[in-house]
Amino acid sequence: MLVEGVVGGGGSSSGPVTVQAGVPGWVHPVCWYEPSLSGADMAAYLDSPRARKDAAMLDRSSLATDLPGYKDHAQDTEGRWYSPMCSSQYAPDGTDYLSLARDYFSSHPSVFVPAGQEPPAPEIDPSVLAAAAWQSVTVPPPATDHNPRLTGSGATVVGVDTWVWATTATPRTLTVTATAATTTVTLTATSTGLSLQAPDSLVSCTGFGTPWTPDATTTDCSLTFTRSSAHLGGTTPLTVSTTYQATWTTTTGRTGTLPPHTTTTTTPLTVAEAQALGTAPTP
Template identity: 45%
Template structure:
């Protein structure tokens, strides 16, 4: 969906939601046009500038695909902890002080702004229900009202009706008053948004490989032979990422089933992560080989480039009931393998005298 389409859709959905409330205040109508109300920065877990972003801690654990002893094969071999900034779909934005809202209502300016959108009865009572006990804060110039708001551009789904439902439920809470020195209302990060932010925050290690034959000082393999390939070290076959924001926790699981190899001057067949070559394993066979059809002599440094990729299928679940999948993630790197030719001399046997 194009950005322009999303902006248009945001406006349509927001209008539908507020139409259900019968009265659309002018201040909120300005919001729909992109003109924010209120001023100043928020406090608490809402970031400076009032955009609703929060910081989250993200942890990742990697399960190795290696079976060569370096990574353990199926054992958790490494972990990562990072912080990330995530924006909720819905949050509270700082509006005006208690004194400013009281003056806005008592001067009838609020009624004038609401009346622009129709000649509805009960406007004053509606405004007062939106700002309960507003007159109690009429002398407070340091405390602020905070208004609930949602934005389509932070929504991870594609269903406008679901977004409309979310928008209606959250904004029906109405503004809340926060005295000076107290934290602003914490935004709730939904499970899908949290999962996406957590996944985007981590870095997935690229694959490393071992091979055999490995002949001489150059550790070269040989043209025309099956070159065994296997994952080594911290090459992940599974990644588990977790994050928590307020009452919601999300877990992202990424799994891969094989190496994808693209050698220059050769053909790869790989249906798994490979098996390290040993004499015992040689009798069993492997699931990952390259057959090179030319030596490395024509390459720089006399080594043949091999592209190594691993693709991960990604799913997530969260404590708020959210669950689903994310786009496939692929790591990619290029390694090199020296490839040599073995030359033989065929001698025709002669008859003994």
């Protein structure tokens, strides 16, 4: 399997972000053709009492209907029949194995391959390739910054809206192209924003946040702490998650979806209380 174009758009800019891909050297097809009996041996079996017994056990009148041309190869001891085979152990997470196997068996009858000719080439179903590619991609955990950030400690303050935003290292959209044999899929994974969690806080976050500047007035990602982090040992754990919804397409028009993928990072954040000294005017 060849994976290309594993990039994503940065959280606070439109530039690409490099994403790691642990690419396996190959992807085993879920369904394939398995070599079976020679033409002579297959004809001998299908015309035998054993075949009639096997057909009865399967509640069928005859097994020969699966190989309508078997008598044409009854004298061939070198060529082989190839039969369809499927195994769930090769189906990646997120694929519908039963549907794949049912469709494959219905569209891939047994075939006879004369000696010296190539057997049917393996086929990789696009859904299998897309799932394998998605599993090979290592999406980086979200990287964020915040404000207020007190000089020296970097702490934020109780009772003040703390802006949180994704830095350029956090992809919003990932684009992956994967190829195996003659099958190519394009996978697109998109996130709608950050998810924040922290003790003693009120969260309002529906996007990737807005980098704070003196001129910035609003953000779609912030939280307000109701208590300092002193009682937690000095810092508050801020957990930030990003969930990606993935879809795939092929040049043949097939499309599909993949299970969502969530990345998470937790960082210690100091939350301080702002102290104010009130003085009465001198009469």
